[in-house]
Each structure stands twice: as structure tokens, then as C-alpha cells.
Amino acid sequence: PIGEPLIGHTDVVFGVAFSPDGQLLASGSDDGTLILWDTVTHQVIGEPLTGHTDGVLSVAFSPDGRVLASASRDHTVILWDIVTHQVIGEPLTEHMAEVTAVAFSPDGKLLATASRDNTIRLWDVATHQVVRQPFTGHVHWVLSLTFSPDGQWLVSGSRDTSVIWWNIETGQPMGQPFFTQQGWVNGVTFSPDGSRLASATDDGKVLVWEADLQAWQTRACQIANRNLSNEEWARYFPATDYHVTCP
Known part of the structure; x- marks a missing residue:
């Protein structure tokens, strides 16, 4: 480890994210707060961010580093101004259960949110409005999300052991789900060049998938x-x- 552990939360820490410039680290906890840390000094920046009424399960910075998104057990997502530490607009409230994951599109215009209501929502970051109908295809909790580096695809992982590729333009799955048959899909991420997708399951395994559409064809x-x-x-x-x- 680099230095001492960062101690500031009073309950389980579920989510961490670095700002794009690497100067900040955000953490979200079951204590209902978010903390911003200086990555050089390891000191807390300002007061903890409070706005959720239940635990924070996931955090993500926008690509320009100006906005932080937090997903909570209280069924909401909050967008935070990194400079002022204030909430931007009203919370995003379309989900009917705990919100488990958040991810910004590479251009920062869209925010994807996943929930234990088995759906994915796509939001316009500027207007806070939902884009299209809910993405439905999983039959259990959606636990993880990632955009492809080119922004054309969104990939989700679920407790139903499946990975689904979604077309951002249509909101439709690309073909049939991939079933890991290994357990809950707790994490998904693309390689920087978009040629590979890795999925993490709750039995301790990591699966690596070919992510190039032409290669599939x-x-x-x-x-x-x-x-x-x-x-x-x-x-x-x-x-x-x-x-x-x-x-």
C-alpha cells in the first residue's frame, strides 16, 4: 500500500473512483456519505458529501472530472459538482430498488445506472432526463456496467449470471446474453482499445471475452x-x- 489506509467512513466502503486527472479519489460508503480525498496528501477534501438517505454503493467521475455520480440503496442517483461539493439539480429517481452501479459514457453526455429492480436506465447528464425506456433483459439484479471506449455499446453484468451487450442508439441487446455459468457478475470492464471485455464473478473467476464485433461475425x-x-x-x-x- 501507498501510505496509511484512508480512514474517514464509519461503515463498509462499497465504491471508489479516481478523477480523470488522478488528483482526487472519491469513496462511497454504507454510512450514506461520499468522501473526496487528495491523492497526494491522502487528506480529506472538505466535508463528507451528504445527500443520500441510505448507503452509497457505487461512484463514478465524468470524463471531464467536473461531476461525480453516486448510486445508493435509497433508490436514487445524485450528481455532485466537484468544485462546490453541492448537489446538481434533483436526484435521479426512476429506479424502484437499490441502485447498484453508475457509469458515464466516454463523451460524458450520458449516464447509465443499474439497479436491483433488474433494469438499466440511461440518462441525459445535462437535463437529468431519462433517455429511452428502461433496458430490460436481465432476470435478476443488475450489478455492473461499463461503456465501450467508442461509446457505441453498454455492457451489463447481473446476478442472473449473464452479460448483456446493449446498443446505445437503439437500447436493444446485441444478440443473446452471454451466460458465465459461474455466478453473479459483479464487475465488467473493457480494455482501453475496446478489443477485450473482462467479467468478474462471485466464485473468484475472471472471464475475458472477445469484444470486436467483426471478430464475432x-x-x-x-x-x-x-x-x-x-x-x-x-x-x-x-x-x-x-x-x-x-x-
């Missing part, structure tokens, strides 16, 4: 030894237009 050609039919394409690649993939 090529692999489908190799397995079938022919071009996919229109029906097969619609099932596995519904978010993209049909085209010939086999030489």
Missing part, C-alpha cells in the same frame, strides 16, 4: 462454414445491418 462464419441467414443475423447481430461475412 468472422467466428460465426467459421463455425457455420457459410453466411448466416437473415433470421440468424437478426438473432445474433440485431443492432447491425445484414451483410455477407464469409469469403
Whole structure:
């Protein structure tokens, strides 16, 4: 460890996130607060951020580092101004159960939120309005979220042991869910170049997935030894237009 542990919360700490410039670390706790830390001095910056009425389960900085999002057991998400430490607008309140994960899109315009109500919501960060209907496809709690580096895809992991790829433009799953068959999917993250996706499950395993769409289509050609039919394409690649993939 670098220095001593950062001590400031009075209950379990569930979420941590570095600011994009690396100068701040945010932590969220079951004590209902968020704390901002100076990463050089390891000192608390200002007072703890209080606004939730229950534990904080996940935190995320916007790509420009100006906004911090927090997800809570109180069914809400709060956006915080990093400079003033004040709440920005009203809490986001569409979920019907604990909000388990938050993730900003790479351009910072969208915020994805996951919940124990089995849904994902997509929000316009500027207006705080929901974008499209809830993303539904999981049959149990949604526990983890990540955007692809190019911002075209959102990937979610669930207690139902599945990983689902979502098309941001349509809000629809890309093909069938991937089932890890290993347990709850507690974490998902893309490699920086977007070519790989890693998923973490509650049995101590990490699975690494091929994340390149063209590679999937090529692999489908190799397995079938022919071009996919229109029906097969619609099932596995519904978010993209049909085209010939086999030489």
C-alpha cells in the first residue's frame, strides 16, 4: 500500500473512483456519505458529501472530472459538482430498488445506472432526463456496467449470471446474453482499445471475452462454414445491418 489506509467512513466502503486527472479519489460508503480525498496528501477534501438517505454503493467521475455520480440503496442517483461539493439539480429517481452501479459514457453526455429492480436506465447528464425506456433483459439484479471506449455499446453484468451487450442508439441487446455459468457478475470492464471485455464473478473467476464485433461475425462464419441467414443475423447481430461475412 501507498501510505496509511484512508480512514474517514464509519461503515463498509462499497465504491471508489479516481478523477480523470488522478488528483482526487472519491469513496462511497454504507454510512450514506461520499468522501473526496487528495491523492497526494491522502487528506480529506472538505466535508463528507451528504445527500443520500441510505448507503452509497457505487461512484463514478465524468470524463471531464467536473461531476461525480453516486448510486445508493435509497433508490436514487445524485450528481455532485466537484468544485462546490453541492448537489446538481434533483436526484435521479426512476429506479424502484437499490441502485447498484453508475457509469458515464466516454463523451460524458450520458449516464447509465443499474439497479436491483433488474433494469438499466440511461440518462441525459445535462437535463437529468431519462433517455429511452428502461433496458430490460436481465432476470435478476443488475450489478455492473461499463461503456465501450467508442461509446457505441453498454455492457451489463447481473446476478442472473449473464452479460448483456446493449446498443446505445437503439437500447436493444446485441444478440443473446452471454451466460458465465459461474455466478453473479459483479464487475465488467473493457480494455482501453475496446478489443477485450473482462467479467468478474462471485466464485473468484475472471472471464475475458472477445469484444470486436467483426471478430464475432468472422467466428460465426467459421463455425457455420457459410453466411448466416437473415433470421440468424437478426438473432445474433440485431443492432447491425445484414451483410455477407464469409469469403
